[in-house]
Amino acid sequence: MPKFAAAARSALADTGLRRNLRGGIAAAREREAAAAAELGGWDDLREAGRAIRDAALLDLDAHLEELERAVTEAGGTVHWAADAAEACEIVTGLVRAAGADEVVKASSATTREIGLTAALARAGVTARETALADLAVQLGDDEPSHLLSPALHRDRAEIRELFRRTMPAAGPDLTDDPAGLAAAVRVHLRERFLRARVAVTGANFLVAETGTLVVLESEGNARMCLTLPGTLISVAGIDKVVPTWADMEVFLQLLPRSSSGDRMTPYVATSTGVTAGDGPRAFHLVLLDNGRTRALADEVGRTALRCIRCSACMNVCPVYERAGGRAYGPVYPGPIGAILTPQLRGVDSAADASLPYASTLCGACADVCPVKIDIPDVLVHLRGTVVESRRRRPVPPPELMLMRGLAWTMGDPRRYETALRRGTRWARLLSRGGRIRRLPGLLGKWTEARDLPAPPSESFRAWWTRRRP
Amino acid sequence: MRVALSVACFDDALFPGTGKAVTVLLERLGHEVAYPPGQTCCGQIHWTTGYHREAADLARAYTAAFEGCEVVVAPSASCAATVRDGYPRIARTARDPGLARAAEGLAVYELTEFLVDVLGVTDVGAYFPHRVTYHPSCQSARTLGVADRPLRLLRAVRGLDLVELPAAGECCGFGGAFAMKNSDVSVAMVADKVRHVRDTGADVVCAVDNSCLAHIGGALSRLRGGVRTMHLAEILAETGPA
Ligand code: SF4
Numbered sequence: 288m289p290k291f292a293a294a295a296r297s298a299l300a301d302t303g304l305r306r307n308l309r310g311g312i313a314a315a316r317e318r319e320a321a322a323a324a325e326l327g328g329w330d331d332l333r334e335a336g337r338a339i340r341d342a343a344l345l346d347l348d349a350h351l352e353e354l355e356r357a358v359t360e361a362g363g364t365v366h367w368a369a370d371a372a373e374a375c376e377i378v379t380g381l382v383r384a385a386g387a388d389e390v391v392k393a394s395s396a397t398t399r400e401i402g403l404t405a406a407l408a409r410a411g412v413t414a415r416e417t418a419l420a421d422l423a424v425q426l427g428d429d430e431p432s433h434l435l436s437p438a439l440h441r442d443r444a445e446i447r448e449l450f451r452r453t454m455p456a457a458g459p460d461l462t463d464d465p466a467g468l469a470a471a472v473r474v475h476l477r478e479r480f481l482r483a484r485v486a487v488t489g490a491n492f493l494v495a496e497t498g499t500l501v502v503l504e505s506e507g508n509a510r511m512c513l514t515l516p517g518t519l520i521s522v523a524g525i526d527k528v529v530p531t532w533a534d535m536e537v538f539l540q541l542l543p544r545s546s547s548g549d550r551m552t553p554y555v556a557t558s559t560g561v562t563a564g565d566g567p568r569a570f571h572l573v574l575l576d577n578g579r580t581r582a583l584a585d586e587v588g589r590t591a592l593r594c595i596r597c598s599a600c601m602n603v604c605p606v607y608e609r610a611g612g613r614a615y616g617p618v619y620p621g622p623i624g625a626i627l628t629p630q631l632r633g634v635d636s637a638a639d640a641s642l643p644y645a646s647t648l649c650g651a652c653a654d655v656c657p658v659k660i661d662i663p664d665v666l667v668h669l670r671g672t673v674v675e676s677r678r679r680r681p682v683p684p685p686e687l688m689l690m691r692g693l694a695w696t697m698g699d700p701r702r703y704e705t706a707l708r709r710g711t712r713w714a715r716l717l718s719r720g721g722r723i724r725r726l727p728g729l730l731g732k733w734t735e736a737r738d739l740p741a742p743p744s745e746s747f748r749a750w751w752t753r754r755r756p
Numbered sequence: 757m758r759v760a761l762s763v764a765c766f767d768d769a770l771f772p773g774t775g776k777a778v779t780v781l782l783e784r785l786g787h788e789v790a791y792p793p794g795q796t797c798c799g800q801i802h803w804t805t806g807y808h809r810e811a812a813d814l815a816r817a818y819t820a821a822f823e824g825c826e827v828v829v830a831p832s833a834s835c836a837a838t839v840r841d842g843y844p845r846i847a848r849t850a851r852d853p854g855l856a857r858a859a860e861g862l863a864v865y866e867l868t869e870f871l872v873d874v875l876g877v878t879d880v881g882a883y884f885p886h887r888v889t890y891h892p893s894c895q896s897a898r899t900l901g902v903a904d905r906p907l908r909l910l911r912a913v914r915g916l917d918l919v920e921l922p923a924a925g926e927c928c929g930f931g932g933a934f935a936m937k938n939s940d941v942s943v944a945m946v947a948d949k950v951r952h953v954r955d956t957g958a959d960v961v962c963a964v965d966n967s968c969l970a971h972i973g974g975a976l977s978r979l980r981g982g983v984r985t986m987h988l989a990e991i992l993a994e995t996g997p998a
């Protein structure tokens with residue numbers, strides 16, 4: 288995976304992506320703002336959401352034990368996965384045990400996080416996406432660009448062309464209106480749903496007291512996954528637990544309004560264990576850690592685990608709007624990705640270490656986050672983690688030397704004044720007509736596309752001293 | 757009132773006119789301005805770039821330089837935000853409760869907060885016969901929440917034709933080190949900001965942060981955009997021909 292800046296550069300040059308993203312998130316932004324404004328006391332609701340998530344994370348081990356007990360009592364089986372590889376191994380084993388070489392899949396960011404589809408393919412199992420956007424990404428051999436609308440970078444005409452090419456049943460008369468596309472997908476999937484023996488889903492929430500899986504979706508395909516195949520495997524992060532049903536009152540208001548701008552998501556499915564003669568005969572819940580325990584140990588970083596994956600933060604993010612989701616790497620896009628991915632994967636690779644810097648800290652995300660994650664605070668905190676890891680290198684990187692030198696200079700008014708005088712003289716030499724058009728070294732990035740005014744010969748400090756000796 | 761002026765290092769070197777304008781303005785309003793000589797930099801650059809140990813050292817030096825001042829006025833929203841919102845976090849990271857207490861002891865105001873809330877004035881007697889638009893920088897609008905204070909001050913300026921900036925709340929793409937580390941995205945953002953500024957037909961775009969103005973102005977200058985950037989204080993200091 289390339290560093291954010293490099294990946295963003297190619298996205299910036301993709302005019303179709305820019306147009307589709309701009310249009311898509313502008314519409315989402317408006318719907319979400321209206322849905323939040325229409326409800327009185329939105330901020331109180333956000334505060335309640337924050338408090339519930341924080342309390343749940345504080346006693347996570349107890350809630351997880353309760354969840355395991357409840358799932359087991361309801362006839363399900365809980366599996367614990369320490370990391371992505373373990374989770375994939377567990378799921379692959381379960382699919383094999385069910386004697387299947389094909390699974391139907393509901394849209395799930397967590398299965399994307401662990402790279403499940405590729406892992407299943409390596410084991411000879413085909414995973415078929417059933418959500419329209421995920422299916423479009425899969426059929427187009429593409430990469431997702433948005434948490435909830437993975438094909439946001441494609442417009443409807445492109446998706447129609449793709450479906451015409453890849454779905455024989457769609458026929459040449461397929462139009463690009465949403466209903467027509469959805470109908471084509473339904474025909475394409477029907478037979479697959481009926482023959483599938485195993486379904487894989489994620490979960491929006493896990494209610495600890497009853498062991499219930501809560502899944503929100505707009506198309507009805509996840510509900511088919513939850514009810515039709517004989518074996519249901521759900522993969523969820525350990526952070527998805529909420530203690531009680533009563534808590535859902537808050538999240539079933541916050542999540543739809545923040546994600547799709549709906550008052551209520553068209554389909555809210557809840558599924559508890561197994562019931563004779565109804566739904567799956569076997570239910571497996573794979574609970575994934577994959578760095579979450581480590582994040583939990585960080586008092587600032589852990590607030591990212593409050594996230595309910597609504598995607599409101601990316602819909603308002605000016606950086607995401609231009610760089611697209613793929614620049615954030617394969618895990619989570621947008622501001623939440625910039626604070627979650629480096630915690631889940633660590634900051635050892637240059638790409639992961641670049642994510643906390645993929646923000647201007649403008650704060651638009653924190654304004655809308657339904658569980659009040661102070662995203663800029665976490666970004667700055669993680670930048671600190673990145674810098675601390677660089678301090679441990681045997682040879683200090685140039686930026687570290689520069690920043691240390693700058694701090695040393697600024698640490699004393701006399702040193703600062705001397706540097707100010709020298710810097711001014713140097714910068715004035717570089718200027719023409721009051722402007723600097725080209726700067727050397729790290730600052731050269733600034734003058735790629737922006738001028739810098741030449742510093743006046745007299746600093747404020749010098750003016751002050753001259754005026755009042 | 758005796759006002760301690762906090763001048764950002766960036767402004768000291770590149771935009772000395774802002775500190776001068778604040779001095780002129782506050783003296784005109786009948787206040788005494790002091791410039792504590794021990795000040796250098798608030799530590800913002802180090803803090804937001806992740807150099808938290810260095811930021812803590814600079815924060816300690818800043819609080820020492822302004823210790824005992826009745827009020828501190830900073831004509832830079834991002835510096836005021838660093839001291840008020842950032843220092844408690846810097847202290848948390850450095851596990852330095854002494855720094856947290858010292859920061860709490862400072863009464864730091866961004867200029868428009870000081871004028872409107874502390875002095876209770878919106879008409880500062882300025883005259884500026886130009887078409888002006890206002891860019892609400894993210895640190896002023898979101899972190900400090902200065903809301904419409906700058907606009908109320910601008911509306912009271914005689915001769916000034918205030919025009920609304922479309923998509924005003926969107927970040928200009930500066931973001932400190934972001935402008936260098938992610939210069940491509942940063943430039944894509946400022947391109948849209950510049951387009952909106954030019955759409956207003958204004959002669960001047962103003963803000964309460966010279967850093968954002970350097971970014972917007974740098975792009976305008978490169979493109980020969982024909983719009984000037986000015987710190988709000990420099991407009992408020994103007995009285996025109998006597
Ligand atoms: S961080 Fe907040 S706004 Fe972003 S996806 Fe998570 S809950 Fe939604």
